[in-house]
Amino acid sequence: MSEINENVTDGEIKSECANQESTNTSEEYAYLDRGGFSSEKFKIELRGLPKFYGIVELKKLMNQKLGLNMSKIKRPKNGSHWLYACFQNDEERTKAIAALNGYSWKGKTLIAEEAKPAPDPLVRKRKQDEDTAQSKKKKEDENKPQEERLKDAVTPYWNIPYEEQLKIKEKEIKNLLMKFDNEVWKIDKGRRNKIESNRKLYNGLSFELKPIEKSPVTEGYRNKCEFTVGIDEETQKPTVGFRLGSYVTGTVAVAPPTSLQHIPEKTKKAVLLFQDFVRKSEMAPFSPADYSGFWRYLTVRESTFSGDLMLIIAMHPQDLSSKQLEELSEQLVEHFSSEEAVACGVKSLYFEVIRKRRVGEDASKPVHLMGSTHIIDTILGLQFRISAEAFFQVNTAAAGVLLARAAALGGARGATALDVCCGSGALGLCLAQHCDKVFGLELVAEAVKDAKANAELNNIKNCEFFTGKAEDILPSVLARVTGDNIIAIVDPPRAGLHMRAVTQLRNTQKVKRLIYISCSPSSAIKNFVDLARPSSKTLKGAPFVPVCAVPVDMFPHTRHVELLILFEREGSSKPEETTEPVEAQADIVENNKTTEVQQTPDDVNTSATSCVT
Template sequence: MGDEGEKEILEEYAYLDRGGFSSEKFKIELRGLPKFYGIAELKKLMNQKLSLNTSKIKRPKNGSHWLYACFQNDEDRNKAIEALNGFSWKGKTLIAEAAKPAPDPLVRKRKQEEEGIVQDKKKKEEVGPEQRIKDATTPYWNIPYEEQLKLKEKEIKQLLMKFDNERWKLDRDNRSSLEAKRKIYGGLSFELLPIEKSPITEGYRNKCEFTIGIDEETKLPTVGFRLGSYATGTVAVGPIQSLIHISDKTKKAVLIFQELVRRSELQPFSPADFSGHWRYLTVRHSMSTGEIMLIVAMHPQELSTEQKEQIQKELVEHLSNEESAACGIKSLYIEYITKRRVGDEATRPVHLWGSTHIVDTILGRHFRISPEAFFQINTAGADILYQRAIDMSQVKEDSTVVDICCGTGTIGLCFAKHCGQVLGLELVPEAVRDAKANAEANGITNCDLFAGRAEDILPSVLARATAEDVVAIVDPPRAGLHMRAVTQLRNTKKVKRLVYISCSPASAVKNFVDLSRPSSKTLRGAPFVPVRAVPVDMFPHTKHVELAILFEREEDPCEEPQDSDKMEVNECKDSSTDGTAVQENTDAEIEAKTSNAEEIGTESNTT
């Protein structure tokens, strides 16, 4: 290879020695993985059981039985290879070896364009930036809404059939029953209701995160969406004015902020060389009050304290004038974001001006929204989704509802008037503060909320249930529930029904399978059987759809013992962790596990 060729190759890997840490430097390839596993399970194996310091796991698009794991340095990478290579996990022998870093996508794309510049220009002429950004963010933008619903119904049914087939493989004893039900429900062993339409299909998003970059057409700093990913060699940003899922008020707020960025001496942040300052703008829009919250994210680089204070002053002056007030801007935050390493604390938004929260409404309940709070992005769609969850749950006046991953309490508080008690648990302490404030604002007194990981505090929270009829509501992040949380739900016999709400059903299938698989040494309680499912279109013009599934606990043969079966019954009690066993923990143990959450509830929100 000539000097020129070597120079080009070196250029593709120059980013490794540039400022900033890259996870590509210390990467391993892990192969031979089992057919069914979760990333959370794998992280637990690597970081807890084997004491490896994994910083990131990357699953390639074309591989389910292999992936990349990244580390902070050579020592950690070598330790991982030694521990994982030949390790037996779930009946499979793992293969681990060092992986080469990926070439810089931007450099590679530039070379490809230079080699085929005519074809590339022709492509760009055929598909302009406006259509590219529509295709990237709202791929169904040119499909009639009724056709969109049919496509989503079909996709959901195919996914649920895969889940149902997995149940059939695992549950040998009930195959004939499953096959009989499939004849009733058109190929599924449970009922799939027709998809619920979104009440509004345009301007429905109440939260958008925009990237600040350079528009490839105007070459000006622009607040919009990326036209592609860095991995595909694209860092250009396109304007969002033509997108139909974003509200007019949000678009106006973006343009007002963009004026400041364009006249600023500071440049947009560049992921290519880690230079620049302006990174993101998050807009939260209350659909009930019209209020708008802005969260501006910047990379501080080498800015002094005085320079930061000046930027913050300019932001307040620009976003608190009459034009901004007419747009509905009522709250302003700033967040300084740098690249984090494992163990580093996340940065937090700092309140600059206006209200600390905005307020929105679901099913007649008012909810305050903070910068980082989870809130369904389609407020009108959330009315439909939550009402369907209430209807499916068969909740009664004396039931206890356990809201797992409760966020700011939206689902649990909507359930509160239909049941005797609501217990909510959430990982993010700030969200719990919001949930407690929301309960108080709505005059709800039958709700207790706790902060902590579901897999850690679920048993002690469940022990507080006052009713015999306990219904669990699960609305986890996109990746689904941690396996330990699924195990706790399976092993707590008090939970009779479970409504699982997922914004990414494909990611949640493993949870569905584990909830319904036959009992085992780990999943000791009787399985939850899917009874009914309903898709709700929360994301018109996109491929995404929300799915709610009702699971009911199968009858456990150990539940109602006969006198002649005392020995067998005792064995059943010894091998399971039911609600009664959990309640036998001392009050001190329960208080210790949830005291942190209760302290959080008494603190004021200072952000």
């Protein structure tokens, strides 16, 4: 259930900045863990020294009189009455502090404390150079036109040829997988020989890395976009678009998305329609600086099959009354029922009021105002209804490639598929024709409703879907499986799968293969390592061994890439794979546009105000 959203929240930005700062700091001290002795590792700071003393005299005091095993003294150049004394290990350092702290020498009482190691000077110098370069780049960015600054912020690869983008992403994925590989090598001594021999076969990796799969569409490919409402720096008017920077760097300005190549033209028109409403309303955009204002964001979902648009408008109500909110809802319905909105393809409208939650309260949900309650799209010849809150891959054409690859790797006659974080059921339904049974697990209740409806829509009988956190409901779902050959497909949010869920998958021996799909592979490394680490008291089942990795470019012009990794249970025999080649499945994507979509009466609500609250 992974998805990239360029317009992340302030909290996510602050968290990422804190993580980056922590990473930079840890790099400066990485030399302490590389093996070998460093005088920085076990040193003390000794203060309160007498005005006149000799280093040889001090060494005799420590090593001979007090029986300490001091290996080195570091004295500051300015002749201060303090210095560093270094020892061989933590035990000797602790002993030195106990002996020296409070010791009277030459009429002075010494103070001894544990000292922090010095940062690696080379790493620190490189970091300072990077900071200087970033500061220089920031000044250069400030002199760029706003349109170019927005492109750099949202689609940083916008001016790089697509084939070059693919090479960059392929290289980054390989480097990341090598880190994963090295981590497994460190923790699993028993597999080191196998890893080393495989690295000769797979160009430095212990498993096969397939060439990156291109996106069939590189322009206007996003079927879902979330736009922020803010103030345009150039016009000083309320604007619907993307931020030029982050809140952490002091930037809250918003620029219009008209120049961005990955957003469809119909979506851009819908943005202008809502922007027109915001400006006429004379209600200010919400300000993250002082929490004033009303309009928060606009989410646009577009069916690449029919061109229908679903709009979800969110606002902070401040002190608006229920009656005022109802009147505002009626105004939105009227605005998006206009000829211009109909021509744009607006077929569904939702309104969400975002209030600060109290403890125990559920999060706010979008309320349906007009039109259809869902839009319908197609992947690999299957039809999918999509609700306001449900997850659906943002690049429909590339999703067809991703699901075809996953189905080819995961489909096995006689197997049961376990689709963890299944969203609207797309992957599970694509696998259904290759497996005996599919069980889908999803946290979002609306998405589960969609998954069940999609199974019915496509006349697929061998799928069941369950609502709940994966780590909570996995045991009960696994208990339903009667066979002893399970293929698990994991497609979690960016942060990865909860450790309890990883443990349950590891400890269920019936899970023979596992496909992990991630839109943020760097965030999922810990999951990869935990799946592959040797058995322990907690992870009792045999480890999963990486067999094959397939990067899929779901997000052209950005740094992001989707990664699919096939793991096999160590010691398990390889099950019979699907006989239908991947190429044959991928070809279905080309025929999707000719599939007729049937909307049931339940999918459409023609009343403009029946669901207004």
